[in-house]
Amino acid sequence: MIRRYHLAAAVLACLVFALPALAEKEKAKPTPTTSQLLAKSTPAEWRRPDPQNLLVMQLPSGRVLIELAPDFTPLHAANIRTLVRQHYFDGLAIVRVQDNFVTQWDDPAGDDNGDKSRIRSLGKAKATVAPEFTRPIDTKLPWTKLPDGDVYAPEVGFSEGFPVARDPTSGQEWLTHCYGMVGVGRDNGPETGNGSALYAVIGQSPRRLDRNLAVIGRVLDGMPLLSSLPRGAEPMGFYDKPSQQITIQSVQLAAELPAAQQPAIEVLRTDSKTFLALIDAKRNRRDAFYTVPAGKVDICSIDVPMREITTTTAGKH
Incomplete structure (x- = not known):
């Protein structure tokens, strides 16, 4: 014994x-990288954006793809589609690039120093659109909640590929001003943002703008083309000389392009297991460099992956 x-x-x-x-x-086991996690994803975890909600903007430097979010801003999405079908944006310009803030494209004739006699007609599009700064929470929409809370809202998460904030008390939800999100410029009147002036967030996330402007979607591809432009010297980043403005060659709906010219892309579903794994990897990153995981992540620190459809990926569908 x-x-x-x-x-x-x-x-x-x-x-x-x-x-x-x-x-x-x-505990010291390295966190899987984004590439490793995506390599294990299944075809069902990827989606192809609706071509009716995909804008193809051609700049002299290349292509920018913007996905509209009609479930959150349906009136603005409809008005923007009308403008695009009329080729409203073709030949207009990027008029403002404010460092650490936004890149904005608009009709240069509508600026304070523009020639008002040359303002482009809106055609069949509406001059004013009811503000869509928030919308009622829709429990039928997919929702992937972040576990770490938020400074600006009681809840944050992802829905249909977009970063979203929620307030269960008021029953409202809204798209957040994260990097790459696209919003509608307006004057002081809430209804003055009709979609003819758009901006993309190119700096630190200006979440103070949430619920004060309509956010209509996000840039899926081409952010370097918008974020690397020369900054404007005038207040708010406006260019002081017309020659500095970057001309927009065209903006088209993907659905109205010939099939061979439509963007062949897929976006990772934000209600997928792989996306949840990406969130966890962000929160608990540990590798040769990150010896102390943060254990937390904020809504604007998470990128939703997009990939080109290749022969290999297309064969999996």
Whole structure:
């Protein structure tokens, strides 16, 4: 009995010393990279944006793809589609690039120093649109909640590929001003933002704008073309010379392009297991550089992956 007791005690002592070492070894296991997680994703976890909601903006430097969010701003989405079908944006310009803030495209003739006699007609589009700064929470829409809370809203998460904030008390939800999100410029009147002036967030997320402007979607591809432009020297980043403005060659709906010219892209579903794994990897990143995981993540720190459809990925559908 004495020998058995000493043997058990010795085994227990080994376990006591070994368990912390095993736990530390497990804790130090590197977090999977985004590439590794995406490589294990299934075809069903990816979606192809509706071509009726996909804007293709051609700049002299390349292509920018913008996905509209009609479930959150349906009136603005409809008005923007009308403008695009009329080729309203073709030949207009990027008139404002404010450092750490936004890049805005608009009709230069409508600026304070513009030639008002040359303002482009809105055609069949509406001059005013009811403000869509928030919308009632729709429990039928997919919702992936972030676990770490938020400074600006009681709840944040992702829905249909977009970063969203919620207030259960008021029953409202809204798209957030994260990097790459696209909003509608307006004057002081809430209804003056009709979609003819749009901006993309190119700096630190200006969440103070949430619920004060309509956010109509996000840039899926081409953000470097918008964020690397020369900054305007005038107040709010406006260019002081017309020659500095970047001409927009065209903006078209993907649905109205020939099939061969339609963007062949997929976006990771934000209600998928792989996206949840990406969130967890962001929160608990540990590798050769990150020795102390943050253990938290904010809504604007998470990118929703997009990929080109290749022969390999297309064969999986």
